[in-house]
Amino acid sequence: MGRIFSMDSPLFSFLNKVADLIILNLLTLVCCIPVITVGAAITGLNYVCLKMVRNEEGYIIRGFFKSFKQNFKQATIIWLIILLVIGVLAGDVFIMSYSNVAFPTWLRVALLAVGVIVIVALMHVFPVLARFDNTIRNTFRNSLYMGILTLPKTILMMICWALPVVITLLSFQAFPFVFMLGISGPAFLCALLYNKTFKRFEPEQEIVGDYEWTVAAEGEEEMEEGIKKAAPEELNEPDKMTE
Numbered sequence: 001m002g003r004i005f006s007m008d009s010p011l012f013s014f015l016n017k018v019a020d021l022i023i024l025n026l027l028t029l030v031c032c033i034p035v036i037t038v039g040a041a042i043t044g045l046n047y048v049c050l051k052m053v054r055n056e057e058g059y060i061i062r063g064f065f066k067s068f069k070q071n072f073k074q075a076t077i078i079w080l081i082i083l084l085v086i087g088v089l090a091g092d093v094f095i096m097s098y099s100n101v102a103f104p105t106w107l108r109v110a111l112l113a114v115g116v117i118v119i120v121a122l123m124h125v126f127p128v129l130a131r132f133d134n135t136i137r138n139t140f141r142n143s144l145y146m147g148i149l150t151l152p153k154t155i156l157m158m159i160c161w162a163l164p165v166v167i168t169l170l171s172f173q174a175f176p177f178v179f180m181l182g183i184s185g186p187a188f189l190c191a192l193l194y195n196k197t198f199k200r201f202e203p204e205q206e207i208v209g210d211y212e213w214t215v216a217a218e219g220e221e222e223m224e225e226g227i228k229k230a231a232p233e234e235l236n237e238p239d240k241m242t243e
Helices: 010-032 038-053 060-070 072-098 105-131 136-149 151-170 172-181 184-199 220-229
Strands: 204-208 211-215
Touching (some): 010 038, 010 060, 010 172, 010 184, 038 060, 038 072, 038 105, 072 136, 105 136, 105 151, 136 151, 136 184, 151 172, 151 184
Antiparallel strands (some): 204 211
């Protein structure tokens, strides 16, 4: 019985992670209030969630604001681009729905396809920004290719982000739980899904004697070959996961 409530027990570890996710969720909500800082807040959220998945978390608040500050400029520009694209797509849907003009079917299908592509890219764009160092253009491009190459996981990520909304609509009494874990919970589950994908693009460091060698991670060559066929830019990895 004592082992269940010991500091090293699975129960204590689980409760500790839940507490960290609640803190992270509230922190993200507060940092999203100015609206323009949403991109940087979501980037910081993904940074900490990935470290939690890898059991590398240190100070939750310090890690969050480290990524928030480091990626603020790129994250803000990416967020504004996303808002613009969503606004244009929403405007097009509104016009097609309420206009007296009969729009051709192919145009509706094309609009739907663009919407799906945008959602696929969005599932990885802030996690990629939190983990890899790249230009804004290449961040979008690599996010899209990652989403397509791991499509089943991408669909699961969409479901994870949709769950809090569905739960709230089905039972408003569950809103307090959604308020505490509605953002960090899905982000953590998504980190579990894309963690292995990211590792394929991260070089491993092997120390031999006084020298450090970079060794390709398992499966990296296959994934890199698949991505190069689609002609994206190379993913560059800085020391973004080091505190």
